[in-house]
Amino acid sequence: MLADFSxxxxxxxxxxxxxxxxxxPNxxxxxxxxxxxxRHRLIIKVQGLPLEGKANMAVIALLEGFFxxxxxxxxxxxxxxxxxVVHLGLDKILGLLMENERLNGCAGKG
Incomplete structure (x- = not known):
């Protein structure tokens, strides 16, 4: 079942x-x-530790690469x-997330 990313x-x-x-993080x-x-939140996992902004930098790097x-x-x-904030239109973001879910079968998983 597809997630409701919206x-x-x-x-x-x-x-x-x-x-x-x-x-x-971690x-x-x-x-x-x-x-x-x-929670109605997109689940993001990063290897960065939540120290000195490392997890935040990892989130930004991951999402910039993804989007x-x-x-x-x-x-x-x-x-x-x-x-x-991602500097892309909503339709483009929804398309990328739905394609990621389709390819990786991540519905219901984080």
Missing amino acids: TAMRSISNDATEIDVMVT AKVNSVGSVDPW KAPVEIIRGHTDRHKTI
Whole structure:
């Protein structure tokens, strides 16, 4: 079953989208997962430790590579729950996330 990615994001302009994410630092592998159905946040796992901004840098690097667009954290710099801005339109982001889910079968997983 496909995740409802739209519950975790909102368009702020034609070329920028806010996404609520839940970050798991110190993970075994970096990954972009599905949307947590309870928290309505995109699940992100990074290998970076939550020390001296390393996890935040890992989140930005992972998402910039995934979306091929600039990413910035706008809320939650010291929290697992963050809000980020991706400088891409909502439709493009939804397409990339749905393709990732289809290829990796990440529905319901993080």
